[in-house]
């Protein structure tokens with residue numbers, strides 16, 4: 001289970017709320033051009049950005065791209081909605097899931113690229129030769145992002161009053177003990 005709290009992201013400047021995300025504003029008459037179905041559509045801006053950010057981190061170490069999975073996106077969408085509605089956007093329990101999972105809690109809505117880059121920045125603590133992480137760091141989010149055998153990606157974000165929860169699922173899952181990510 002990989003989780004990270006993004007208090008450091010507080011320093012990012014203006015972070016617009018993505019309509020492609022799971023946040024469902026109460027519909028204002030005539031002012032809501034975003035059908036609920038678009039929250040995880042592969043062609044949505046958010047989906048493209050989650051995918052692109054992952055594939056940039058993968059390409060940087062010579063790993064092939066992920067493909068967007070509507071099934072995984074729907075699964076993350078259901079999970080973040082549940083965490084939003086019942087758990088005030090706290091971390092979800094990802095253990096026992098058949099997919100790989102990364103999640104990020106933040107103090108407000110975050111752009112998909114900021115979410116993925118936050119996981120990917122642990123690259124600097126990961127040592128490929130010894131396949132280990134520097135003390136007091138967790139490289140699990142990064143190694144899942146670049147896990148070569150993971151082929152499909154789906155992500156979603158839910159926004160609560162003063163927080164957000166973003167989750168990505170990976171299929172097949174990565175982070176097997178003793179295996180290198182690539």
Ligand SMILES: *[C@@H]1O[C@H](CO)[C@@H](O)[C@H](O)[C@H]1NC(C)=O
Nearest residue numbers: 036037040069070071072074
């Ligand atoms: C994903 O959810 C959308 C919207 O509810 C639905 O139309 C679509 O069939 C679902 N796709 C999969 C693969 O579950």
